[in-house]
Amino acid sequence: EDQVTQSPEALRLQEGESSSLNCSYTVSGLRGLFWYRQDPGKGPEFLFTLYSAGEEKEKERLKATLTKKESFLHITAPKPEDSATYLCAVQAAYSNYQLIWGAGTKLIIKP
C-alpha cells in the first residue's frame, strides 16, 4: 500500500538551531514529491517539487533533499516566522495524478 510518513509529529527549536524534518514514502515508482508549508487557518503553500533521488532544492533557510525512500527538509538557522506545519506529499508514477499526503510536522521556533 502506498504510504507517506512524516516525522517527528512536532518539533520545538530555539531560534538559530538547525534541524531536519523527515518524509519517508513507499510507492511503486515516484513521479514527484512535494513539500508544502501551512500556517494555521490557511491553505498549504507550495515550497518544492523533487523528482529523482539525489535531487536537492533550496529556498532561503530551507533545503529539500530526496533519496529513493525518503526526503529531508533541512532548516538552517530558523527564525520564529518559520514556525508552521510542514506537509509532504508524493505522486506515484502509475497513479492517476493523485497525491498521497503525510500527516505533517508541526515546527515551533522559539525566539
Place this chain on the structure above:
Amino acid sequence: KAGVTQTPRYLIKTRGQQVTLSCSPISGHRSVSWYQQTPGQGLQFLFEYFSETQRNKGNFPGRFSGRQFSNSRSEMNVSTLELGDSALYLCASSFAGTANYGYTFGSGTRLTVV
C-alpha cells in the same frame, strides 16, 4: 496573478442541511482538487476534476459530490450534514495535475455544523 479563490470563507450550518462551496482556480488551470482537513485526520482527499470530468475520488460517502464547469470553476456539495463534517475544506488547482506544475491551494472554507 490572482490565486485560488474559495467562497465563502466561513459557514455555519445545521445538521441535516446541505451546503455548496465554490472554488475559482488560477486562470489557465484545468485541474481542481478538493480536500477535507481536520485536526485529527489531516488532509483527506475528496475528489479531483480535470476538464469537467472527475478523474479521482477519495473514500468519502456519496453525500459529498462535486462538479467542474467549462471555465474550470468547481463546486462541492455536501448533503445531509453531520456534526463530523465540520472541517476546513480546501481546494487546490493545477495546470494539468502532474508533478511538473505543482498545486496551488486556496485559503479554504471553514465549515461548522451545529
